[in-house]
Amino acid sequence: MIEVQHLTKRYGPFTAVDDVSFRVEKGEILGFLGPNGAGKTTTMRVLTGYMPATDGKAIVAGFDLFEKPIEAKERIGYLPETPPLYPEMTVREYLNFCARLRLGQLSKAERQQRVETAMRKTHVDDMANRHCGKLSKGYKQRVGLSQALLHDPEVLILDEPTAGLDPKQIMETRDLIRGLGGDHTIILSTHILPEVAQTCHRVVIINKGRVVAVDTPENLTHQLKGSATLYVQVEADGDAGAALAAVPGVRVVTVADQHARMTGFEIEAEPNVDVRREVARAVVDRGWGLLELRPNRLSLEEIFLQLTTEEQRDQAAATVVDAPATQEVANG
Amino acid sequence: MGNRVRNISAIAGKEMRVYFGSPIAWVMMGLFALIFGYFYVAYVDLVASAAMRAQFGGGPVKQNVNNDLIRPLLQNASVIILFLVPMVTMRTYSEEKRSGTIELLLTSPITDLDIVLGKFFGAIGLYLGLLAVTAVYVGMLFLYSRPEITPLISGYLGLLLLGGCFVAIGLFVSSLTKNQMVAGVGTFVVLLLLWIINWMADSAGPWLGEIMRYLSITEHFDDFGKGVIDTKHLVFYLSVIVFGLFLTLKSVDSERWRG
Numbered sequence: 001m002i003e004v005q006h007l008t009k010r011y012g013p014f015t016a017v018d019d020v021s022f023r024v025e026k027g028e029i030l031g032f033l034g035p036n037g038a039g040k041t042t043t044m045r046v047l048t049g050y051m052p053a054t055d056g057k058a059i060v061a062g063f064d065l066f067e068k069p070i071e072a073k074e075r076i077g078y079l080p081e082t083p084p085l086y087p088e089m090t091v092r093e094y095l096n097f098c099a100r101l102r103l104g105q106l107s108k109a110e111r112q113q114r115v116e117t118a119m120r121k122t123h124v125d126d127m128a129n130r131h132c133g134k135l136s137k138g139y140k141q142r143v144g145l146s147q148a149l150l151h152d153p154e155v156l157i158l159d160e161p162t163a164g165l166d167p168k169q170i171m172e173t174r175d176l177i178r179g180l181g182g183d184h185t186i187i188l189s190t191h192i193l194p195e196v197a198q199t200c201h202r203v204v205i206i207n208k209g210r211v212v213a214v215d216t217p218e219n220l221t222h223q224l225k226g227s228a229t230l231y232v233q234v235e236a237d238g239d240a241g242a243a244l245a246a247v248p249g250v251r252v253v254t255v256a257d258q259h260a261r262m263t264g265f266e267i268e269a270e271p272n273v274d275v276r277r278e279v280a281r282a283v284v285d286r287g288w289g290l291l292e293l294r295p296n297r298l299s300l301e302e303i304f305l306q307l308t309t310e311e312q313r314d315q316a317a318a319t320v321v322d323a324p325a326t327q328e329v330a331n332g
Numbered sequence: 333m334g335n336r337v338r339n340i341s342a343i344a345g346k347e348m349r350v351y352f353g354s355p356i357a358w359v360m361m362g363l364f365a366l367i368f369g370y371f372y373v374a375y376v377d378l379v380a381s382a383a384m385r386a387q388f389g390g391g392p393v394k395q396n397v398n399n400d401l402i403r404p405l406l407q408n409a410s411v412i413i414l415f416l417v418p419m420v421t422m423r424t425y426s427e428e429k430r431s432g433t434i435e436l437l438l439t440s441p442i443t444d445l446d447i448v449l450g451k452f453f454g455a456i457g458l459y460l461g462l463l464a465v466t467a468v469y470v471g472m473l474f475l476y477s478r479p480e481i482t483p484l485i486s487g488y489l490g491l492l493l494l495g496g497c498f499v500a501i502g503l504f505v506s507s508l509t510k511n512q513m514v515a516g517v518g519t520f521v522v523l524l525l526l527w528i529i530n531w532m533a534d535s536a537g538p539w540l541g542e543i544m545r546y547l548s549i550t551e552h553f554d555d556f557g558k559g560v561i562d563t564k565h566l567v568f569y570l571s572v573i574v575f576g577l578f579l580t581l582k583s584v585d586s587e588r589w590r591g
Contacts, residue, residue: 011590048439051588073441084436086346088353097349100342101440104335147436 001026001185002047002155007056009042009209016042018209019056024202029181031200031217032189033304039209040189041081044159047187048078061154061185074102077153077184079161083144087133091124091143094132095150102151114150122146123172137164145173149180156180158188162195174199193304205307212307229296230267231256232279235289241265247282249273262291339442343450347424348457356423357458360416365465371408372469375401397479402470403557406487409466410494410553413459414523417495420458421502422516424451425584429510438588448580451503452496459495463488483559490556493569497549498523500576507583523549 002024009017017039024030032040046053047060049069058065061075086094095118099111106114119125122142127135132143141164148156161177162170178199180186190196196203197217205213205220213220234240240263245253249270257264269275276293283290351357379400386394428434437447467488473479501522506515530548533541545551549572552565 045435048435050435050438070441070443073439076439078435078439080432080435082432084431084433086350086433087431088350089346093349097342097346098436098440100345101339101437101442104338104342 001028001061002030002187003057003059004043004047005057005059007043007046007058008054009039009046009051010054016209017046017053020206020209020211021056022204022211022214024185024187026185027182028202029177029186029188029200031196031203032187032206033193033196033203034189034206036191038206040206041159042209043206044078044157044187044189048076048157049073050078074151075154077148077151077156079141079144079148079156079158081159081163083140084147085132085135085140085143087131090129090131091119091135091146092128094143095119095146098147098150114152118146118150121149121176138166138169141165142169142173145176154185156184156186156188158186160190161188162190162192170195205304207307230269230276230279231264231292231294231296232267232283232290233262233264233292234283235262235291236283236286237261237288238286240283240288243282243286244279247275247278249275249278264292266296336443336446339446340450340453343437343442343447344453344457347451347454351420351454351458356419357461360419360458361461361465364412364416364462367412368405368409368466368469371405375405397473397477398483398559401473402479402484402487405466405470406491406557407553409463410491410550413462413491413495413498414527415520416462417455417459417498417502418516418519418523420455421499421506421519422512423506424455424503425507425580426509426512426515429587430512438584444581444584448503448577448584452499452577455499455503456496459499460492463491463495480559483557486559486561487557489561490553490565493556493566493573494549494553497569497572497576500573500580501526504576504579504583507580507587 004023005021007017007020008015020039020043022030032043034040042051045051047058047065049065049072052066060072063072063075065072086097089097092115095115096111099106099115103111103114116125119128122145124139124142124146127139127143132140135143141161145158145161148158158177162173165173174195177186177188181199181201188200200217202214202216203220204211232244234244236243241253241255244250244265244267250267251270252268254266254268255263256266267275267279276295280290280293379395379397382400383395425434428437438444470479470484498519502515502519505519505522506512509515509518526547526549528548530545530551533544533548535541536544546568552568555562555565
């Protein structure tokens with residue numbers, strides 16, 4: 001439904017999006033994750049036809065955005081970072097205007113029908129006659145969402161749809177988005193990681209304009225470190241560490257915590273080897289107590305930080321190496 | 333084609349809604365009525381006292397409402413418009429860029445040309461409102477005199493074309509900046525320059541002087557007030573409008589690339 005191939009966007013010498021490629025299947029909800037300035041908004045702006053890319057291709061709903069922008073735009077609903085409202089207009093007037101832009105071919109009565117439906121869906125119908133400029137941030141956000149849904153588009157692109165909402169509204173909006181998946185193909189960007197885990201089928205993590213990971217939230221949390229680690233807590237008489245290290249497939253065993261006779265171990269196995277059964281047997285066969293055995297999942301936050309800071313750490317390391325050299329020059 | 337008209341009218345309607353939904357339109361029409369009204373009373377007084385003098389002097393009263401009253405009035409209206417149009421157009425693009433609503437327009441399934449033309453006709457709509465204010469005053473003259481219709485119509489056509497030029501230039505300047513004040517002042521300066529460019533024409537040499545005279549927006553307005561519709565002037569005004577809109581279109585397009 002959405003296909004992005006080698007998308008690059010430069011602003012003068014600055015590269016905001018660098019060779020980004022990904023696909024979104026019909027009915028899928030894709031989460032777009034990344035720190036501020038990673039290129040999320042720029043990618044979305046290219047995908048909505050707001051700005052052309054410097055290089056690469058974007059196909060939305062079967063239409064190339066650069067060759068057939070009008071046809072593609074007809075099938076996209078877009079909620080920008082700041083809801084694009086006219087403060088002088090009432091909510092209903094505003095949505096009627098949006099309907100004229102997008103659904104001009106319908107009769108006035110049909111358009112009004114669509115406007116009422118969209119307002120109900122996003123729970124803004126109670127503010128229909130209020131001026132957009134006088135709405136709270138949460139309402140503004142939802143009127144913006146209403147505008148994006150108005151024409152029942154095949155593709156929805158939402159730039160931080162839950163920003164500025166209170167917890168109850170966030171829940172409602174997430175439910176709404178989840179409900180829209182299936183019929184609609186959705187890309188949403190967010191800072192909030194649990195949101196991705198709760199609403200998205202797949203995640204694209206982007207940093208400094210590059211895609212650093214594409215996967216389901218589950219897979220990302222399961223197996224990102226290359227080899228998964230296990231956490232085992234044992235009540236042992238003997239040297240449990242040595243016994244665990246002897247299990248075939250186990251690479252490294254480290255003591256994670258220790259309370260009296262209970263010891264917690266972190267076990268790193270060979271890549272793609274599941275050692276859980278063997279580890280359990282090794283403990284139970286010796287007559288020790290197996291108190292806990294679980295895969296040591298990284299939370300999405302940890303993965304995110306790991307992926308997006310790796311590069312910075314490399315750079316930091318590089319500067320450390322450089323530092324003495326420059327000092328020498330200075331001293332010399 | 334049907335789509336195009338629909339899209340343009342949607343944008344123009346929104347522009348009008350924003351003008352009349354905020355104090356802009358009303359304040360502007362009020363100010364215009366006040367200043368134009370002042371000129372009106374001044375000229376009527378002038379004509380009336382001239383008539384009085386002529387009567388006491390015993391001479392024949394040779395007065396022409398069109399020449400003595402309506403023509404200078406429309407001439408004055410064009411000066412007031414020079415001050416007011418920048419206030420009408422300054423927000424057209426600047427405000428949309430500042431508030432982010434430009435994203436709504438540029439991601440809608442309409443062309444950039446639809447947007448430019450919609451904004452143009454929206455501003456012209458408000459401008460027609462201003463002209464309607466003058467029509468009330470001029471209409472009152474019909475109660476007490478018999479002005480000729482033809483120069484009146486050509487005069488208003490001239491005002492409409494003149495306003496069209498101002499609006500097209502204002503749209504372009506507004507598309508260059510996020511700041512309304514900069515757009516307003518910038519437009520005013522450009523319009524003023526085009527207004528007074530012929531002042532130096534006599535000392536600028538034969539061909540440069542000719543160009544300066546040609547570029548002067550006033551130079552072309554005179555004939556309309558006299559009741560003459562000259563193709564030369566029509567072509568000039570229409571070219572300025574088309575050129576202004578073309579520049580706006582290019583400016584919006586390049587803005588897309590720069591982001």
